Amino acid sequence: MSYLYDHRFLADEMELYFFEEMVGAGLPMWLPNGVYIREALEKFIKDKEFKSQYQRVSSPQLARAELYQLSGHLKWYKDDMYPEMKWPEDHSSYYLRPMNCPHHHKIFSSVPRSYRELPLRLAEYGQVYRFEASGALRGLSRVRGLCQNDGHIYIDPEKAKDEILKVLQLHESCYKSLGLVGYHYRLSKHDSNNVSELEGSLENWLISENILRECLIEMNLDFYEEAGEAAFYGPKIDIQMKFYNENQSNKEESISSIQLDFLSPERFDLEFINSLQQKIRPWIIHRAPLGSHERFIALLLEYFDGQLPGWLSPVQLLLIPVNKSSYELAQKIQEMLMAEGVRIKIDNRSASLGKRIALGRKLRPFSFAVIGDKEINSEKFKIQFRDCDEIVPYSELLGNMKAKLLIPL
Ligand SMILES: [Zn+2]
Structure with a gap:
C-alpha cells in the first residue's frame, strides 16, 4: 500500500484502456491487458460465489420506463440516468439501466417462490450506465459506463442477520486473498433530521440498521457510523478505502457496499410462501464485494502502484x-x-x-x-x-x- 501514482498514469503505461471522443466521455474502451485483469477478477469472484451457493443470471442493459417508475429510480435517481429513449412504434420508452436490481427483482418474481428456495442468491456481472457530470469524471474511478460485481439475495427477514454475516465473510475473504489492508467499514444510516422524507417506517429503518450494526460487532470489524449516507431503499454498510490523491490527504471513498432493503420487496410486490402456507414479503440484500470493475481496478492499480499480484498481472x-x-x-x-x-x-x-x-x-x-x-x-x-x-x-x-x-x- 503506497499510492505513489494516479491510476490514469499507470493504466496508460500498462496499456489497459483509453477514452475515445467519438464513443463518449466516461465510457472506457478496454484493451487486451485491461481485459486480462477484468477476467482474472471475474474468475476469482465467480468461483467464490459458486462455492457460496450463488446462482448466475444475465439480464438486458436497458428496460422500459415502467420498470424504473416501479423501482423508484425515476423518482430518486433520474438526474444520474441517461435520458429517455422513445420508441414510437409501440408507444413505449426505455432507459439504460443505472442499477441491476430491478431486473433481478423481476427474476425473483417470475415464478412462485417457496421458503425452501431461500436465501435465493442471484449474481451477475452487470453493465450499468450513469450520467455523471462531466466535471466529476476521473479516469476509471468516475465513469459513465461500469460493470458491477452485483448480486441480490432474497431472504426471510427473520434470517437477515445470518445472511449479512455470510456476506461480510465473503467480503473479508476476497480482500484477504487480494492482500488488501487499511480499509474501513462504514454503517451508513438514515438522516435523523429528515425522518419525514424517509420511505417506509422508521421502525424498519432502525431494525435494519441495528442488524447491520450487530453483524459488524459480531465479526469484530473496524467500523464507524454516519447518518444521512443510506441508499434511498435502506441502510447499508460501505467499505471505505483510500485512493491516490495529489494532496496526500486521507480521504476515503466507497469501493463496495452491502445494503439491506425492505422497501423494494414492497414496491415490486415480492413474496414467498412460508412453511405454514402464508404469503410473506422477503427482504433483499444488495452486495458487490468487488464493486465495479472500473473503480476496483483503479483502486488496485493505485494500491499496488501497478505491481499487481501475479495472478492479476496482465x-x-x-x-x-x-x-x-x-x-x-x-x-x-x-x-x-x-x-x-x-x-x-x-x-x-x-x-x-x-x-x-x-x-x-x-x-x-x-x-x-x-x-x-x-x-x-x-x-x-x-x-x-x-x-x-x-x-x-x-x-x-x-x-x-x-x-x-x-x-x-
Ligand atoms: Zn442492487
Whole structure:
C-alpha cells in the first residue's frame, strides 16, 4: 500500500484502456491487458460465489420506463440516468439501466417462490450506465459506463442477520486473498433530521440498521457510523478505502457496499410462501464485494502502484529475445506456457535491448527474462521477479511459474 501514482498514469503505461471522443466521455474502451485483469477478477469472484451457493443470471442493459417508475429510480435517481429513449412504434420508452436490481427483482418474481428456495442468491456481472457530470469524471474511478460485481439475495427477514454475516465473510475473504489492508467499514444510516422524507417506517429503518450494526460487532470489524449516507431503499454498510490523491490527504471513498432493503420487496410486490402456507414479503440484500470493475481496478492499480499480484498481472512473463534463434525459443516457451494459462508477452521489436527493457518495465510485468545464446545453450533462464532473480531450467519453467501465480486463499 503506497499510492505513489494516479491510476490514469499507470493504466496508460500498462496499456489497459483509453477514452475515445467519438464513443463518449466516461465510457472506457478496454484493451487486451485491461481485459486480462477484468477476467482474472471475474474468475476469482465467480468461483467464490459458486462455492457460496450463488446462482448466475444475465439480464438486458436497458428496460422500459415502467420498470424504473416501479423501482423508484425515476423518482430518486433520474438526474444520474441517461435520458429517455422513445420508441414510437409501440408507444413505449426505455432507459439504460443505472442499477441491476430491478431486473433481478423481476427474476425473483417470475415464478412462485417457496421458503425452501431461500436465501435465493442471484449474481451477475452487470453493465450499468450513469450520467455523471462531466466535471466529476476521473479516469476509471468516475465513469459513465461500469460493470458491477452485483448480486441480490432474497431472504426471510427473520434470517437477515445470518445472511449479512455470510456476506461480510465473503467480503473479508476476497480482500484477504487480494492482500488488501487499511480499509474501513462504514454503517451508513438514515438522516435523523429528515425522518419525514424517509420511505417506509422508521421502525424498519432502525431494525435494519441495528442488524447491520450487530453483524459488524459480531465479526469484530473496524467500523464507524454516519447518518444521512443510506441508499434511498435502506441502510447499508460501505467499505471505505483510500485512493491516490495529489494532496496526500486521507480521504476515503466507497469501493463496495452491502445494503439491506425492505422497501423494494414492497414496491415490486415480492413474496414467498412460508412453511405454514402464508404469503410473506422477503427482504433483499444488495452486495458487490468487488464493486465495479472500473473503480476496483483503479483502486488496485493505485494500491499496488501497478505491481499487481501475479495472478492479476496482465503480463505474467515478458520475454525479450536478442536474436532470431532466441526469438524461436521464446515462441516455444510462449506456446508451452500459454497452453497452461500463463500470460506471456514477447517483445521482438527492433529497438535496442536497453530500450526494450525500459519499455517492458512500464507494463509492470510479474516477471521478465532476456533470452540470448547463453540461454539457448544452457537451457537455463534468469527470470527477474519483482523482489528476486531466479535461474530456472527450461524443464522447470512451467511448474515454477504456475506455483507463483496461485491465488492466495
Ligand atoms: Zn442492487
